[in-house]
Amino acid sequence: xxxxxxIGEAVAVAANAPGARKLAGAKIGVVTFPGTLDDRDAARAVxxxxxxxxxxxxxxxxxxxxxxxxxxxxxxxxxxxxxxAIARFAPLMSxxxxxxxxxxxxxxxxxxNGFQILTESHLLPxxxxxxxxxxxxxxxxxxxxxxNTTAWTGDYAAGQEITVPxxxxxxxxxxxxxxxxxLEAEGRVVFRYVGFNPNGSRRDIAGxxxxxGNVVGLMPHPEHAVEAGxxxxxxxxxxxxxxxxxxxxxxxxxxx
Amino acid sequence: MPRIxxxxxxxxxxxxxxxxxxxxxxxxxxxxxFSSVRQGKRFELTVDGEVTEEILAQAxxxxxxxxxxxxxxxxxxxxxxxx
Numbered sequence: 001x002x003x004x005x006x007i008g009e010a011v012a013v014a015a016n017a018p019g020a021r022k023l024a025g026a027k028i029g030v031v032t033f034p035g036t037l038d039d040r041d042a043a044r045a046v047x048x049x050x051x052x053x054x055x056x057x058x059x060x061x062x063x064x065x066x067x068x069x070x071x072x073x074x075x076x077x078x079x080x081x082x083x084x085a086i087a088r089f090a091p092l093m094s095x096x097x098x099x100x101x102x103x104x105x106x107x108x109x110x111x112x113n114g115f116q117i118l119t120e121s122h123l124l125p126x127x128x129x130x131x132x133x134x135x136x137x138x139x140x141x142x143x144x145x146x147x148n149t150t151a152w153t154g155d156y157a158a159g160q161e162i163t164v165p166x167x168x169x170x171x172x173x174x175x176x177x178x179x180x181x182x183l184e185a186e187g188r189v190v191f192r193y194v195g196f197n198p199n200g201s202r203r204d205i206a207g208x209x210x211x212x213g214n215v216v217g218l219m220p221h222p223e224h225a226v227e228a229g230x231x232x233x234x235x236x237x238x239x240x241x242x243x244x245x246x247x248x249x250x251x252x253x254x255x256x
Numbered sequence: 257m258p259r260i261x262x263x264x265x266x267x268x269x270x271x272x273x274x275x276x277x278x279x280x281x282x283x284x285x286x287x288x289x290f291s292s293v294r295q296g297k298r299f300e301l302t303v304d305g306e307v308t309e310e311i312l313a314q315a316x317x318x319x320x321x322x323x324x325x326x327x328x329x330x331x332x333x334x335x336x337x338x339x
Contacts, residue, residue, distance in 0.1 A: 086322075129273065
């Protein structure tokens with residue numbers, strides 16, 4: 001992935017963090033589909049967190065030696081048919097599905113369109129439909145971290161509130177009542193909207209995980225809140241970085 | 257050439273935001289008889305040659321795997337339409 005100049009304090013923080021050298025060896029794949037928008041930002045977030053991003057192309061048939069995968073946001077295949085529905089059948093997706101379900105439990109994060117792809121892949125339950133107000137919405141959104149034991153949330157405190165950008169049209173999370181009850185009972189509601197539900201999602205759900213906690217999907221965009229001065233004005237502006245440092249610490253911890 | 261028509265509708269228990277917007281617009285145009293609208297999708301699959309049972313089975317399979325998402329939608333109709 002093309003090297004971009006790094007701006008802001010986050011660089012120094014990541015480079016000086018304890019164990020930074022070990023983290024840099026960790027490789028995090030970022031998938032690009034036709035119509036993906038946020039792959040560069042996701043790769044940059046990976047680098048700012050201290051790891052090495054690896055470009056993954058949707059038509060590829062191998063994940064190489066990546067330690068985790070981010071499926072970024074955008075409009076894969078123009079959202080034709082249903083958001084994420086065509087991307088779900090890309091050759092690389094079957095590799096990701098197998099790796100996520102394998103004993104090694106590859107950590108997978110789906111952001112926005114990536115979340116939609118994960119539900120279409122049945123790695124996560126439920127589905128997203130059009131926002132209840134029918135409009136595209138872009139705003140800084142407060143979320144509560146409801147579960148800090150997943151592969152992607154270990155660096156947050158349980159109940160911590162973070163602000164990250166949200167931008168979507170098909171963001172209304174829905175599932176049947178039985179599925180919603182099960183998600184709640186198993187602690188698999190990982191993020192909830194705070195103060196304002198931007199799309200009519202059931203039970204204010206912003207993000208969920210699979211049973212093992214290695215697969216997490218959410219509609220808002222942590223990768224856009226990783227650099228001081230370039231993220232939301234509310235809070236530190238870098239409150240999304242924890243996703244990427246969390247998975248790194250998990251990877252490094254697992255390889256001790 | 258024959259076509260296989262597949263109709264997909266949002267599940268009855270799922271609120272259909274697009275249908276809701278349409279039902280709101282209808283009375284503004286004087287169409288006052290309709291109390292509810294649900295919006296679905298129609299797919300037309302063209303077949304080169306005869307539609308065999310095997311091809312029809314493929315269409316049903318495609319309807320369940322790709323053309324619809326069983327979490328939010330039902331396949332309500334799969335039928336052959338001769339050209």
